[in-house]
Amino acid sequence: MSMKEMISGLVDKYFDDIQLVNDTIWEYAEPGMKETKSAEFYGKFFEERGFKVDMGVGEVPTAFVASWGEGQPIVGFLGEYDALPLLSQEASCAEKKPIVEGAYGQGCGHNSLGAAAAGAALAFRDYLKENNLPGTVRYYGCPGEEYGSGKVFMARNGLFDDLACAFTWHPGDMNQVKASSSLACISAFFEFTGVTAHAAANPHLGRSALDACELMNVGVNYLREHIVPEARVHYAYLNAGGIAPNVVHDKAKIHYFVRAPKIKTAQEIFVRVQDIAEGAAKMTGTTMQMHFHEALSDCCNNRTLEKLMHETFLEIGAPAYDAEDFKLAEAFRNTFTDADKADVATALRDNGMDPDLIPMDAALHTDILPYVPMDKAQPGSTDVGDVSYCTPTAQCNVATVALATPGHSWQMTAQSRSSIANKGNAVAAKVMALTAAKAIADPELLAKAKEELVKATGGKYECPIPAHVKPTL
Ligand SMILES: [Zn+2]
Numbered sequence: 348m349s350m351k352e353m354i355s356g357l358v359d360k361y362f363d364d365i366q367l368v369n370d371t372i373w374e375y376a377e378p379g380m381k382e383t384k385s386a387e388f389y390g391k392f393f394e395e396r397g398f399k400v401d402m403g404v405g406e407v408p409t410a411f412v413a414s415w416g417e418g419q420p421i422v423g424f425l426g427e428y429d430a431l432p433l434l435s436q437e438a439s440c441a442e443k444k445p446i447v448e449g450a451y452g453q454g455c456g457h458n459s460l461g462a463a464a465a466g467a468a469l470a471f472r473d474y475l476k477e478n479n480l481p482g483t484v485r486y487y488g489c490p491g492e493e494y495g496s497g498k499v500f501m502a503r504n505g506l507f508d509d510l511a512c513a514f515t516w517h518p519g520d521m522n523q524v525k526a527s528s529s530l531a532c533i534s535a536f537f538e539f540t541g542v543t544a545h546a547a548a549n550p551h552l553g554r555s556a557l558d559a560c561e562l563m564n565v566g567v568n569y570l571r572e573h574i575v576p577e578a579r580v581h582y583a584y585l586n587a588g589g590i591a592p593n594v595v596h597d598k599a600k601i602h603y604f605v606r607a608p609k610i611k612t613a614q615e616i617f618v619r620v621q622d623i624a625e626g627a628a629k630m631t632g633t634t635m636q637m638h639f640h641e642a643l644s645d646c647c648n649n650r651t652l653e654k655l656m657h658e659t660f661l662e663i664g665a666p667a668y669d670a671e672d673f674k675l676a677e678a679f680r681n682t683f684t685d686a687d688k689a690d691v692a693t694a695l696r697d698n699g700m701d702p703d704l705i706p707m708d709a710a711l712h713t714d715i716l717p718y719v720p721m722d723k724a725q726p727g728s729t730d731v732g733d734v735s736y737c738t739p740t741a742q743c744n745v746a747t748v749a750l751a752t753p754g755h756s757w758q759m760t761a762q763s764r765s766s767i768a769n770k771g772n773a774v775a776a777k778v779m780a781l782t783a784a785k786a787i788a789d790p791e792l793l794a795k796a797k798e799e800l801v802k803a804t805g806g807k808y809e810c811p812i813p814a815h816v817k818p819t820l
Contacts, residue, residue: 649799
């Protein structure tokens with residue numbers, strides 16, 4: 348029996364388990380860093396299947412490591428389980444129908460992400476066992492990907508340092524190995540304090556915290572011209588000072604994100620944003636306090652592992668959907684705008700590919716995109732970046748939803764518990780487990796992957812979250 352047949356068979360054996368995890372975590376749909384029920388479920392799930400579980404690692408109660416085996420090579424599979432606000436939605440239903448209005452939903456498919464990674468960990472464990480191979484399997488239960496930077500706190504605590512390699516994936520509308528990086532991101536709160544006063548009778552006695560926020564934003568908006576164009580700076584008012592125009596606002600608070608292709612660049616821009624905030628406080632006679640919230644690094648692409656994962660993906664093949672899946676996908680596509688659909692071609696172009704690789708009217712991606720390594724960051728952020736600075740890491744996308752499904756949408760929630768997702772999950776688990784099996788069978792390749800990482804990072808990981816900053820739970 349070939350390695351591929353063996354791994355495929357093992358993942359198929361766990362098909363029901365993967366679906367159980369997928370559907371349970373979909374149901375729980377908990378906010379980042381507060382995934383109590385999800386973490387508890389996973390802990391029990393892994394213990395029942397012979398893994399040792401350490402709960403509450405990396406300073407986060409809902410982070411855990413489930414491990415099996417001992418010694419090197421140690422292979423990590425990364426799973427996530429947090430959900431998004433306002434995206435509650437009936438499963439497999441192509442019409443907007445929240446189960447509970449305003450509740451959380453799996454609008455980024457992290458239920459599937461964690462489920463398939465769990466399937467990969469189980470299959471890979473059985474593979475080691477059946478072949479009497481040395482090594483350790485670790486499943487990392489990583490909380491708060493959307494908000495919280497769970498993996499960064501886990502990385503800060505050295506949890507990935509002894510890995511030979513790590514694998515993960517993200518559910519989406521296409522099949523591909525991720526060959527570009529993602530944006531590093533820093534999140535912080537700026538709180539201004541002034542002096543309140545009657546806005547008509549004694550304005551000269553007041554010092555406005557709201558004015559300070561507005562001047563800070565004006566300053567940052569002028570800064571935009573003088574930072575790298577790939578950088579992104581966003582802000583939101585957390586407290587605009589109140590609703591009374593006739594009262595000088597003595598308190599105001601604003602939340603900033605600073606993103607850039609490299610963490611170093613994001614840190615440099617962030618220093619300038621802080622200078623602007625201090626300037627705004629000076630201009631308005633207020634005081635400013637900055638509260639560092641969280642941060643995550645860009646992804647350090649490991650071409651050696653990515654190439655192996657791509658070859659493996661080709662060997663496993665894209666998910667084989669049936670007529671019902673296509674029907675369901677078509678129903679969802681009827682809810683998409685033309686702009687959503689045109690975005691598929693844009694995504695291909697952005698990834699250095701021919702935009703005609705996927706026909707405009709295809710409902711599901713049934714092919715595997717070519718591997719085109721790119722030196723640029725795609726405009727999103729993920730805390731997988733910090734893991735990729737600690738150990739050689741590779742990621743893929745597997746189609747679990749209709750083509751052109753927007754990210755963070757009710758359509759994503761709906762399809763993350765569907766027959767389409769179940770098929771995508773099985774493929775994702777196979778690709779990760781088989782890539783891991785091939786990697787440990789080739790010590791030279793693992794050494795090359797490690798060398799590549801050391802060359803890129805100098806062999807050290809610097810956590811972008813200052814030591815005094817604790818996770819926001
Ligand atoms: Zn996600």
